[in-house]
Amino acid sequence: MRGTFGLAGKRVLVTAASRGIGFGAAKAFLEEGARVVINSSNRQRISAAARELKAVGEVHAVVGDLTHKEDLDRLIAETKRHLGGIDIFVYVTGPPEAGTFLEKGYDEWEEAAELMVVSPAYLARLVALDMVDSGTKGSMIFLASVTNREPILTIATSGVCRIAISGLTRTLARELGSKGIRVNGILPGYIDTARVQKILDTAATRKRISRSQALRELEGEIPMGRLGTTKEVAQVILFLASELSSYVSGALVPVDGAYLRSVG
Ligand SMILES: NC(=O)c1ccc[n+]([C@@H]2O[C@H](COP(=O)([O-])OP(=O)(O)OC[C@H]3O[C@@H](n4cnc5c(N)ncnc54)[C@H](OP(=O)(O)O)[C@@H]3O)[C@@H](O)[C@H]2O)c1
Numbered sequence: 001m002r003g004t005f006g007l008a009g010k011r012v013l014v015t016a017a018s019r020g021i022g023f024g025a026a027k028a029f030l031e032e033g034a035r036v037v038i039n040s041s042n043r044q045r046i047s048a049a050a051r052e053l054k055a056v057g058e059v060h061a062v063v064g065d066l067t068h069k070e071d072l073d074r075l076i077a078e079t080k081r082h083l084g085g086i087d088i089f090v091y092v093t094g095p096p097e098a099g100t101f102l103e104k105g106y107d108e109w110e111e112a113a114e115l116m117v118v119s120p121a122y123l124a125r126l127v128a129l130d131m132v133d134s135g136t137k138g139s140m141i142f143l144a145s146v147t148n149r150e151p152i153l154t155i156a157t158s159g160v161c162r163i164a165i166s167g168l169t170r171t172l173a174r175e176l177g178s179k180g181i182r183v184n185g186i187l188p189g190y191i192d193t194a195r196v197q198k199i200l201d202t203a204a205t206r207k208r209i210s211r212s213q214a215l216r217e218l219e220g221e222i223p224m225g226r227l228g229t230t231k232e233v234a235q236v237i238l239f240l241a242s243e244l245s246s247y248v249s250g251a252l253v254p255v256d257g258a259y260l261r262s263v264g
Pocket residue numbers: 015016017018019020021022039040041042043045046064065066067092093094095096143144145146187188189190191192193194195196
């Protein structure tokens with residue numbers, strides 16, 4: 001058996017996985033010997049990701065925008081066609097647009113709610129119905145953010161709308177517990193992905209400092225003094241997906257190098 005988490009042969013769906021945290025999670029599952037469907041909204045990028053991951057194991061790409069209902073319906077139908085069902089569901093969202101609260105108008109709030117409230121809830125329901133109907137004792141893992149606990153003012157929509165993922169995780173964990181389905185969330189801090197590189201570029205331009213200075217300033221806010229890696233997030237996802245966490249459900253686990261200050 002491949003891997004250390006006992007996930008060989010498991011049927012896994014990872015959304016928003018053409019790069020970054022989602023891609024890292026998909027790769028980690030493949031290294032464990034799982035069978036994986038990856039999704040993103042861009043055909044070229046998700047096909048390139050699938051080509052790269054095919055060297056590791058069985059992977060299928062499904063193009064679909066997480067903010068379009070018909071794409072969500074098709075994503076689940078195609079995942080079931082490829083894998084025969086879903087044992088593990090990893091929900092990664094597309095990133096919210098940056099900006100402070102006062103910069104955001106009606107359309108942007110509506111867009112953010114679509115991305116961070118409606119999309120995960122609707123997709124989770126489709127997965128839950130399938131797991132319940134097929135008697136699968138599955139695991140769901142929702143990627144959210146440290147903003148679920150402490151807002152970051154430059155991504156106001158995340159601080160307001162992403163909190164829904166915490167409510168979704170707890171609600172589903174309680175409703176599905178009796179069916180043997182576990183539901184958990186992860187709150188990443190600053191993880192080294194294209195998104196964080198863009199945040200650093202923006203900070204450097206705004207503050208008129210060099211990029212390396214912007215990185216030093218950000219690292220100064222993190223007690224462990226560095227960005228996290230997608231592999232470090234993936235290892236926690238594997239743990240939550242596996243039987244090693246068999247009595248963990250409804251948990252929201254920070255993976256943030258001690259960035260969060262709040263207690264509880
Ligand atoms: N990196 C961090 O430090 C960090 C910390 C906390 C939370 N997060 C959150 O975690 C999520 C992933 O972050 P990341 O750093 O991995 O971002 P990233 O490197 O920018 O990757 C984002 C992924 O989302 C996909 N995507 C974007 N919009 C989509 C849509 N509408 N439908 C389907 N897929 C979509 C992108 O693929 P396509 O462009 O191919 O569609 C890409 O694969 C984001 O929501 C981010 O806010 C990240």
